[in-house]
Amino acid sequence: MGEFDLIARYFARGAMAANPDAFGVVLGIGDDCAVLAPTPGHHWLVSADMLVEGRHFLSTVSPRRLGHKALAVNLSDLAACGASPRAFFLSLALPRADEAFLAGFSQGLFELADAHGIVLAGGDTTAGPLNINITVMGETPRGQALLRSGARADDDLWVSGTLGDARLALEVFRGTLSLPGHQFDEVRLRMELPEPRVALGRALRGLATSAIDVSDGLAGDLGHVLARSGVGATLRLADLPRSAVLGAMPQDIQQLCLLSGGDDYELVFTAPAEARERVLAAGRESATPVYRVGRIDAQPGLRVVDGAGRLIEQPLQSFDHFKS
Ligand SMILES: [Mg+2]
Known part of the structure; x- marks a missing residue:
């Protein structure tokens, strides 16, 4: 299975174009870039997390749970900032195109994505040691992001x-x-x-x-x-x-x-x-x-x-x- 087949089968859902329900994503997977439309009066919040086997997960984890966790740890950073999830990008290195792994991984990934209304808008796949890199984007009304810097004495x-x-x-x-x-x-x-x-x-x-x-x-x-x-x-x-x-x-x-x-x-x-x-x-x-x-x-x-x-x-x- 080539890279394009792999993406089409497991990661590009429906038409490889705009999903009218995808708030903020005008064009997702299928072109050189995704096209995103921030809501006026809002800030975009962006965070990236990489997961490496042995360090961030054990080989004993099921592919479905791994797909969930890879997105969950990224959504958690949006949660910490009070952001509403909008789009994410997945870069995946796989030792080989293991279809059982891909089916489980993409299922876990999209179950959580759907639960939070966040859309996979692009990414990359390559052969190599298993490595999962996700970038998430979310929004808050301008100036309302929760930050680490605001704690005050007596809070x-x-x-x-x-x-x-x-x-x-x-x-x-x-x-x-x-x-x-x-x-x-x-x-x-x-x-x-x-x-x-x-x-x-x-x-x-x-x-x-x-x-x-x-x-x-x-x-x-x-x-x-x-x-x-x-x-x-x-x-x-x-x-x-x-x-x-x-x-x-x-x-x-x-x-x-x-x-x-x-x-x-x-x-x-x-x-x-x-x-x-x-x-x-x-x-x-x-x-x-x-x-x-x-x-x-x-x-x-x-x-x-x-x-x-x-x-x-x-x-x-x-x-x-x-x-x-
Ligand atoms: Mg964090």
Whole structure:
């Protein structure tokens, strides 16, 4: 199967031209360039993420879940900025034109794309080691993008969903932990089928002062917000939302997965204390649970406190279980 057949069969859907339902995409796959039409009074937001086997996904993941995850991690960046998804571009290197892989991958990819009304508007395919590179584009009303730089002292610190399950699953794959089969399936789902918090991000426009998605771990990602905003934070470990599976693990494992576990794709955001009710309403409106987990401080640095409010020394020290 040649490159053009491969694209036609798996990635170009319907007419290789304008899809009248594709908001913002005048011409998609089929010419040298896509033609896009930004909405007047809006800003385009663009983000790219590359996925490499062994680093961003394991060879054990099904093609369908991999297609979902490749787009999900990109949509998560749009979610963190409060953007509405519009178009994406896919560049794919494949060792060979494996039709079973392509059928599953494109199915997972388009199921998620359709759920968010985003259109594949172009890209490239080539032979080579498996490598998935996606660029997403979205829109917000002019000046309403949520940025990392807006957190202010005394803002509340919020987190969506639950944290740490993807890391827990990774540790089971690594053999450092074991879980009963049904519990493993549950956390594995979080690692392989993350749900980008697009609806929440949109509901937080004009409300959150800053936001970021958790891709590398809460402490590290929150650190980017603190650095860009020139503030610090106090995080209440006991208030961090976690699944029943993670909540039943030993404390040190919970702490590691909650603070350093990557691949959660939840949103961490800040908002003024007087906006609490409206933040809770944004959570309900987007059917996304949100939790208040700390506070922004004028004093730089991240402080983690336990349930009694005592400072935890070196909360990110590595644990024996996870020496690597
Ligand atoms: Mg991000």
